Amino acid sequence: MLRDKSDIKPTEAELTLLNILWKMGPATVRQIHENVSQTQQTGYTTVLKILQIMHEKALVIRDESNRAHVYAPANSEVVTQSSLLKDLVLKAFGGSKSKLVMRALDDSTSKEEIEDIRKLLNELEQQS
Structure with missing residues (x-):
């Protein structure tokens, strides 16, 4: 059964990378890794793998025109927050x-x- 892409919610690790992208704007894996490494120990390949998964889930878009791929959020911070909040209200607060x-x-x-x-x-x- 195909899942609606708008139904997909980012994991905690994915939200960390999305927050970086919302602040930085489009960025390479190296730039994102350098930023995330300021607050937590994460390997370059881990960041790359998470971004690849996020691309498959349509959470980010990827510009492949250069050797170093550039990633950007597929949705704005407000759209993502609204989606997560609606989900939380429904699941944890009975829609209230x-x-x-x-x-x-x-x-x-x-x-x-x-x-x-x-x-x-x-x-x-x-x-x-």
Whole structure:
């Protein structure tokens, strides 16, 4: 059975590489490896293999016009975050966005964060 490509969610390792690509823009395996190596020990071939898998899953696109292939995210950060969030809301919170927000807003939420959330809610309310 063929799986819908929009259904594919990145793994933790894939998200690490996507976050690098969203910050850097299109990059070679070497550039991505150098960046990821600043925070964790990962071999070059491991990064290459993950990117190849991500390409098969249509999470990244690959420019093969040069000797060193250049990888770029197939979707924007916002699109990917929205997809992951929708999946989380459905699976962990029974489809309830308010349950997600209530769980996210715990005792560790700062006054500044609460004020930012208030502003966002006011903006959303004005748009309705």
